[in-house]
Amino acid sequence: MGAEFDDPEPRRRSPWGVLALVMLTGIALMKNGVDVALGPPQPAAAASLGRTAGETFAPLSVPKGLPHAPAERILIPAIGVDAPLMNVGLDPDGWIEAPPADSPDVAGWYQNGVAPGERGTSVLVGHVDNNAGPAVFYGLGTLRKGNRIEVPRLDGKTAVFEVYGVEVYSKHDFPGARVYGETGHPELRVITCGGTWSRADGYEGNVVVFARMVSSR
Numbered sequence: 001m002g003a004e005f006d007d008p009e010p011r012r013r014s015p016w017g018v019l020a021l022v023m024l025t026g027i028a029l030m031k032n033g034v035d036v037a038l039g040p041p042q043p044a045a046a047a048s049l050g051r052t053a054g055e056t057f058a059p060l061s062v063p064k065g066l067p068h069a070p071a072e073r074i075l076i077p078a079i080g081v082d083a084p085l086m087n088v089g090l091d092p093d094g095w096i097e098a099p100p101a102d103s104p105d106v107a108g109w110y111q112n113g114v115a116p117g118e119r120g121t122s123v124l125v126g127h128v129d130n131n132a133g134p135a136v137f138y139g140l141g142t143l144r145k146g147n148r149i150e151v152p153r154l155d156g157k158t159a160v161f162e163v164y165g166v167e168v169y170s171k172h173d174f175p176g177a178r179v180y181g182e183t184g185h186p187e188l189r190v191i192t193c194g195g196t197w198s199r200a201d202g203y204e205g206n207v208v209v210f211a212r213m214v215s216s217r
Contacts, residue, residue, distance in 0.1 A: 039197055040128045041141040042168055043207060049165035065119035065186045066216055069155035071109040074124055074190070078147040079139035085151075087111040088125065098125060104135035116151035117159030117213055121180050121187045124151075128193040128203070137192035141166065141207045149188060149211050161188045161211035168194040170205045179208055186213035 071085045088097045088108035099106045107126035114120035127135035149161040169175060179189055188211040195205030 040134070040138050040192075040194065040207075042194060043141045043166040044144070047144050047163075047166035049167060049210060063186070063213055063215055065213075066115075066117035066153075066157055066159060067155070068115045068118050069153040069157065070111065071116045071122075071124070071151050072154050073152045074107050075150040075152070076140075076143070076147070076190075077150075078144070079142060081136060081139070083107050083126070083136045085109045085124065098127065101127065101130045104130045104132065107136050116153065116161075116188055117157065117186050117216055119184070119186055120182060121189060122151075123180070124188065124190045126190075126192055128207070137190070137207075140190060140192050140209060141168070141194060143209055148214075149190065149209070151188070158217050159186065159188075159213055160215045160217070162214045163209055163211045165210040166207065167210070168205050168207050170195065171203075174206065179210075183212075187211065188213070 070087065073082065073084055075082050083105055085107050086099055086109070088099065088110055089112055090097065097108070099108045104127055107124055109116070110123040110125065114122040116122040116124070126137040128138050128140070129135050143163050143166050145164055147163040149163065150158050151161070152158045169179075188209075190209040190211070192207050193203035193205075194207035195203055197203050
């Protein structure tokens with residue numbers, strides 16, 4: 001993340017890049033769970049999207065999307081997260097590369113998708129725990145509607161998002177279209193492990209935070 005940013009033209013990105021995450025997040029992020037005493041907190045019913053499956057979020061007004069620029073950090077004040085972001089892509093087998101398990105305080109931006117603040121749905125991922133204990137997104141399930149997420153970018157701008165829903169989905173029935181679908185606005189999804197955990201299979205699902213951009217600076 002120390003490289004200088006110089007990207008005057010928008011990058012070409014495969015339209016399948018984000019759609020691939022439908023399978024990827026349910027598998028690649030589930031490999032490092034540990035038997036933490038009570039497990040990570042799970043989303044409360046009050047934080048649910050509160051809408052029917054397939055319905056898209058359509059705010060009355062949102063800021064104009066920013067140009068493409070790599071993400072640098074993620075800040076979630078409500079749960080004390082201030083973490084660097086590393087670029088993650090796909091491994092040789094076609095699965096998403098989660099941040100290294102031995103770097104629990106680092107999150108990842110799926111660089112083949114949309115940049116945070118750009119029109120479309122940007123995706124950030126991170127571990128909930130590792131063999132040493134809680135990791136960067138351990139508290140993700142405690143977020144509530146109205147909490148803010150800030151994403152500083154390498155062009156010097158910061159995209160500010162507001163949470164409007166927190167859900168937990170089974171990795172065997174992950175609603176890809178609902179999570180990654182295009183809304184026509186700058187959106188953010190922050191994803192970590194969630195649901196029940198077993199020593200044999202790891203975490204059963206994913207916690208997904210839905211947020212929309214409300215400002216930039």
